[in-house]
Every structure is written in structure tokens, then in C-alpha cells.
Amino acid sequence: MQLQVMNSPFNQEQAELLNRILPTLTDSQKVWLSGYLAASQFASVQGGLGAQATELAAQGTGELISKDVTILYGSQSGNAKGLATKTGKTLEGNGFQVTVSSMSEFKPNNLKKVQNLLIIVSTHGEGDPPDNAISFHEFLHSKRAPKLEGLQFSVLALGDSSYEFFCQTGKEFDTKLEELGGTRIYPRFDCDLDYDEPAAEWLEGVISNLGNVQGGSASPVTVTAAAAQAVESPYSRTKPFKAEILDNINLNGRGSNKETRHLEISLEGSGLTFEPGDALGVYPENDPDLVDLLLSEMNWKPEEIVKVNKQGDTLPLKEALTTYFEITVLTKPLIEQAAKLSANGELQELLSADNQGKLKAYLEGRDLVDLVRDFGPWTGSAQELVSILRKMPARLYSIASSLAANPDEVHLTIGAVRYDAHGRERKGVCSILAAERLQSGDSLPIFIQQNENFKLPKNPETPIIMVGPGTGVAPFRSFMQEREEIGAEGKSWMFFGDQHFVTDFLYQTEWQKWLKDGVLTKMDVAFSRDTDKKVYVQHRMLEQSKELFEWLQDGAVVYICGDEKHMAHDVNNTLIEVIEKEGSMSREEAVEYLAVMQQEKRYQRDVY
Known part of the structure; x- marks a missing residue:
């Protein structure tokens, strides 16, 4: 339908311009435009109502739409909670009114009152919800769950791609909210252990789309990984503190089948604090013998310079394999990428839909050395192969000391992991670093991981x-x-x-x-x-x-x-x-x- 000058308030030039633009717009763009124009008109009529005017419905219905955003998190180790807190602060900085809550503390019956919902949730164990997400997850998947036709939502899922049910809980929330009638503000993002950049990209997309829903009221935003992870302490997961090892003791007696290391680590000068129940994050280094074996197997030059991230930072290959990349765990995404760099047809066959059981069995207990040995020859360069590796994830250990009892110190209890699998001795990356190579005076990159799900009672008289x-x-x-x-x-x-x-x-x-x-x-x-x-x-x-x-x-x-x-x-x-x-x-x-x-x-x- 063409817009005519004679029956419209537009002049000839405006009518021609609109006739060119309107047929190119999608339905969602038309809806957004109608809401934006309605909000603008409402603002001019109401004058002093200010911020309220921007809450007019983006769907052009004449109803007010809330700028309130509810963020619910399910967190086992604290990562999801940390991201939820930072997301809330960023949204508030962009003019939204934000409620951040653990799923266990949110009353499920209030869900039908929510218009904008962000879910940030990890997956625990073999595809299970974190403990503080169980009740909310059960409610949503029960007959008591309400219809949510008016809900706008988006899900950020945290997980570990070395597990079969990667980000399963996030996927289930995403699917169920859609089934109940909700519509997505922004597509679900599934994050692996190194979640900073994808989480930042998701947050930027959410804020941009929330701004569209609200009639363009939100300012354009660029969210960096650092902003998504910014914390009050000068040291964090993305900027660890290099802490000195004060003592390293074997707790087991002579003749034990086990080796358990007690580490005492200095926090002096870090400003880091913690409460009983929190964890210490440690960035370990790979076993130098394993790195040398990989270099020898691939005939790579240790001093070759390789890029290690999207920012273009470089390291010598041996140092990159020692300090930056994970080489002891195989995942399905890694195998899929590696298959593109191998001339071995057996690797392609292993990835076929009929061989999912074999693939799962192959991943168990094997590492990068096994992969390069089993499926050569390799057509990719050293740079191409390291580019598909995951960044070295931090290891989290429950803190074994009280800061009040040991000022400026943190203690850990680490069991050494050694076992034989597929004809080779295997070693835990961090535990064997502690057991075999870490001496008093050495340093270790660390950070504090808060764990609100494991805390002493506030009342000291509680048993x-x-x-x-x-x-x-x-x-x-x-x-x-x-x-x-x-x-x-x-x-x-x-x-x-x-x-x-x-x-x-x-x-x-x-x-x-x-x-x-x-x-x-x-x-x-x-x-x-x-x-x-x-x-x-x-x-x-x-x-x-x-x-x-x-x-x-x-x-x-x-x-x-x-x-x-x-x-x-x-x-x-x-x-x-x-x-x-x-x-x-x-x-x-x-x-x-x-x-x-x-x-x-x-x-x-x-x-x-």
C-alpha cells in the first residue's frame, strides 16, 4: 500500500521517502518503530513525566512497559553470581531498574509479574542444576509453572565443554521459558570455562535489544570483558595475584597410598580477603615433561612465536603450551576443530552420528598427546593447532584457613592425582605442580572465588x-x-x-x-x-x-x-x-x- 500525499500529513518528499523505506522493514522493526514514535509522542504530551515516557510499550499498544529487569542466577562455585552482579550494575548504569536474586531466594509465583528476565546459570555435575537453582528449576518444569506470554528473557549458560551435558541447565531454562510463552530479548549464549569474552558479548547484545524494546531509551553501550568481570579488589580471576608459597607440607604419613599437600600462601600486599567457605582459584602450569613430549611428537620448534588470543598477544610455543593452553583434557568441540586439520579419515569417522558412544569413550582419560599420536598426519601448522585449544582454566580449591586466625595468609589442602590410563601415567595438572615442583619462595597466580552457598550461620550459636x-x-x-x-x-x-x-x-x-x-x-x-x-x-x-x-x-x-x-x-x-x-x-x-x-x-x- 502506497502512502498518498493528499490523505496524509506528509509532503511529497516525505511521502516518497517513507514509501521507499517502509516496504524494506521487518515486522519487528515496524513494531519497534511504532513503539518509539508512541513513546516520543507520549513524552511530548506529558512533558514533565521524563523517564516514565520511555516506558511506553514498544508494541504500540498504548500500554506502559516496565524498565525493570530481573536477573536470576544459579551458581555453584560463584561464577554465575559474580556475572549476575556485574550485569546488574551495568544495566543500572544504562538506566534500568534492576533486581538481582539467587533462584533459591526468588518466589516462583512472582515470575508472572516479571516482564524482562535474565537467567545466568551454571551446570553442575552431569547436567544438573546448581544447588541454589534446583527448586526454581523444578517449579518451571512442573504443572504449577504459569503461562508467560508477556515475558521477555535471555539466558547466559555457564559450563565445561569437557562434560557430556555442556550447559545443560541453561539450555533447559531457555527451552522451558519459550514453551511457557516467553520471547527472547537475545539468543542464549553457552560459555565454556573461559567465559569472559562471550559473557561480555551477550551482555552487550542484551542491553542493545532491551534498549530497542524500551523505545530506544538505553544509550549505546560497549561492554568489554574487563567491565563484565570488574571487581572491587585490584586482583581477580582476570587479573590474578602472584602469591608467594610460604610452606608446602605432605600431610600423609610414611607408607600411605595417598599424598595430600598442605600449602600456606602469602596474601601480603594483595588486599585480598575471604570468608570461611570461599575458594581459592589457582592458575597452574602444565607438566614440562608433557609439553616436551607434545613438541617432540609434532616436531615443533619450542621457540616458534604463536598468537595466543584474539587480541594478538604472542608467546614462544613452549611457553604458550606450558602456561596458557589446556593440553590435558579433550572435548568434543576440540575434536571437531582438530578433524579439519587432520588427513586421517578415522578421526572424521569417530565424529559421525553413529559413533557418539565411541567418541565419549575416547575422550575419557586422554590428552592432546594421545590425539596427535592417534590421528596423524596433521596438515595444520603449530599456530593452527594451538588456536583451537582452550585457555588454561583455573582450579578452585576450598580454602582451609580462617583469615582472622591467619592474617595475610591462605591455606589449601590438595590431594595429588596420579593414575595410569591408555598405557601412560597421568598426572593432575595443579595437584602434581603442588606435589612435585612447587617450593617455598615460588609464586603462584591466585584469586579469591566467593561462595555464598557454603557459609557459616550468621548466628554463632547455631549448631x-x-x-x-x-x-x-x-x-x-x-x-x-x-x-x-x-x-x-x-x-x-x-x-x-x-x-x-x-x-x-x-x-x-x-x-x-x-x-x-x-x-x-x-x-x-x-x-x-x-x-x-x-x-x-x-x-x-x-x-x-x-x-x-x-x-x-x-x-x-x-x-x-x-x-x-x-x-x-x-x-x-x-x-x-x-x-x-x-x-x-x-x-x-x-x-x-x-x-x-x-x-x-x-x-x-x-x-x-
Whole structure:
């Protein structure tokens, strides 16, 4: 339909211009334009209403649309929470009114009142939601979830591409919100461990599109990776502090099957602070023997200069492989990129849809050396191959000390990882750096990773129950040091387990002193290899089920730290069994009891 001068308020030149432009516009552009013009007219009519005028509906319906943005995060280790906080600050700087909340603290029934929703969520374990996202995730996927036709949303998913169910939780939220009637402000972004740049790109796209929805009220914005990760401390994940190693001690006795290192690290001059329950991020270096093996296998020159990032920074190849790139983990995305640089047809075959099971099996326990050995000859240059590698991810360790008890220091408890797989000895990148190469006086790039999901009760009189076998003992040493410093009156109960009493009772003299001094009320230990029948912490919990349930009824907070796949799963089931038995409940009632504890932050887990 052509616009005519005679029946319009436009002159000939304006009409011709509009007739040229209007047919080229998409439906969404027309909707945006109508909202923008309506908002402009509303602003001129209302005069002094100012900012309210920019809230006129972008869909040209004459309704006011909110500039409020709700950001919900699900975070296990703290990355999603940190990004949510920074996203909120950036949006506020662009004129939006922002609410940032953990999913566990958000009332799901309020979702139907939200118009602009941003989800920032990590994926935990094998495709599971983080602990503080479980209840909200279950609500959205239940029959109680409301229709959300008026909702605008976008999802930022955090994950690790070495896991089969990469960013699964974010994908599920994205799909479900659309199924419930929501429309996307901006497409979902799936971020790997090095999430700074994609998170910044997502945030820039979200702000730009929110501005369009709001009738162009938001100023143009450029979000850098640094801005997305900016924190108050001068040192952070993107700018780690080079900390001096003060001491490095093997906690296990002679003859032990294990090697557990106790590291004492100086924070002097860093300004870094932490609370019990937080983690320390460490950027390790790859094993020099493994780097040399890779260079030899590919016949690469160690001194060759290669680009290591999009900014064009360069390093000698050996240094890049040692300090910058991950070479010990294979992922499906890496294999897909590598296949383009190999003349070996077997690698293409491994990636076929019929061989997904074989691919999964191949990825397990293999590294870059295996890949280059198994699927040569390689057509790519050293630069092309390193360009497809992931940046070295930080390793997170539960902090094993209290800052109040050890000013300007942070302590770690790290179990050395060594095993044989596919005909070669394998070593944990960071743990073997600590066990074999890190000496007093050396430095280590570190940062503090806050963990709001694993914190001592605000009331020091609240009783606590701690379950931490092996290196899972680390944060509870921090808890006890802190409670001793502040003179906490609340009862405390520790469940610790390992292989042998004589060689593997980590921090034994400290626990015995806390028991003697009354800082620790009660301790139960399980040493699985000291008796014919293997005894673990969950067995000790069952033996104490009556008193354990009494503590729960008295409001105790339960903490679990350590292995997720086995220990944490078994302890969770044991707690349900204890509640079911001692509380005379059905299985379903016991599960609900524990779920309520979790919602009340009385059941907290730091598992890996």
C-alpha cells in the first residue's frame, strides 16, 4: 500500500521517502518503530513525566512497559553470581531498574509479574542444576509453572565443554521459558570455562535489544570483558595475584597410598580477603615433561612465536603450551576443530552420528598427546593447532584457613592425582605442580572465588554438622579456626574419613585440640582400610542417627564437602534415611524435609 500525499500529513518528499523505506522493514522493526514514535509522542504530551515516557510499550499498544529487569542466577562455585552482579550494575548504569536474586531466594509465583528476565546459570555435575537453582528449576518444569506470554528473557549458560551435558541447565531454562510463552530479548549464549569474552558479548547484545524494546531509551553501550568481570579488589580471576608459597607440607604419613599437600600462601600486599567457605582459584602450569613430549611428537620448534588470543598477544610455543593452553583434557568441540586439520579419515569417522558412544569413550582419560599420536598426519601448522585449544582454566580449591586466625595468609589442602590410563601415567595438572615442583619462595597466580552457598550461620550459636572425608576436610578446618577466633557457642560435630588412621588422619592434632578445648563438640571418624569391612562416613552417620536427627530438629546446619559422584550422593541418601527413620516419616516426607532444609540454607554442599 502506497502512502498518498493528499490523505496524509506528509509532503511529497516525505511521502516518497517513507514509501521507499517502509516496504524494506521487518515486522519487528515496524513494531519497534511504532513503539518509539508512541513513546516520543507520549513524552511530548506529558512533558514533565521524563523517564516514565520511555516506558511506553514498544508494541504500540498504548500500554506502559516496565524498565525493570530481573536477573536470576544459579551458581555453584560463584561464577554465575559474580556475572549476575556485574550485569546488574551495568544495566543500572544504562538506566534500568534492576533486581538481582539467587533462584533459591526468588518466589516462583512472582515470575508472572516479571516482564524482562535474565537467567545466568551454571551446570553442575552431569547436567544438573546448581544447588541454589534446583527448586526454581523444578517449579518451571512442573504443572504449577504459569503461562508467560508477556515475558521477555535471555539466558547466559555457564559450563565445561569437557562434560557430556555442556550447559545443560541453561539450555533447559531457555527451552522451558519459550514453551511457557516467553520471547527472547537475545539468543542464549553457552560459555565454556573461559567465559569472559562471550559473557561480555551477550551482555552487550542484551542491553542493545532491551534498549530497542524500551523505545530506544538505553544509550549505546560497549561492554568489554574487563567491565563484565570488574571487581572491587585490584586482583581477580582476570587479573590474578602472584602469591608467594610460604610452606608446602605432605600431610600423609610414611607408607600411605595417598599424598595430600598442605600449602600456606602469602596474601601480603594483595588486599585480598575471604570468608570461611570461599575458594581459592589457582592458575597452574602444565607438566614440562608433557609439553616436551607434545613438541617432540609434532616436531615443533619450542621457540616458534604463536598468537595466543584474539587480541594478538604472542608467546614462544613452549611457553604458550606450558602456561596458557589446556593440553590435558579433550572435548568434543576440540575434536571437531582438530578433524579439519587432520588427513586421517578415522578421526572424521569417530565424529559421525553413529559413533557418539565411541567418541565419549575416547575422550575419557586422554590428552592432546594421545590425539596427535592417534590421528596423524596433521596438515595444520603449530599456530593452527594451538588456536583451537582452550585457555588454561583455573582450579578452585576450598580454602582451609580462617583469615582472622591467619592474617595475610591462605591455606589449601590438595590431594595429588596420579593414575595410569591408555598405557601412560597421568598426572593432575595443579595437584602434581603442588606435589612435585612447587617450593617455598615460588609464586603462584591466585584469586579469591566467593561462595555464598557454603557459609557459616550468621548466628554463632547455631549448631553445625560437617561431613568432609579426605580433602573435603579443608573448609571445616577454616570453619573451626573461625569459630575459635570469634568464640562461637554453637555445638559442632565433625564426620571425617580416609583410608588409614595412622597415615591419613589429616590435621589430626588440630582436631584433637579443638575437641579438648570444646571448640569442637563431637567427632566421628571412619578409616575404610583399617578393618575387614569398609566403613565410610555415612556408616558413622547411621550409627548416630538418633542424635543426628535431634541436632537437625534443633536447627543444625549440615555441610558436605568432597567427592560428588559417590560420597556426596551416599551421604545425601543417608540423611534421608536418618530423617525417615527417626522422624517416623515416609520416604517422600523425608525428601521434602531435606529440600526445605536446603531452601533455608541449612543443607549446604561444596562438592566436586
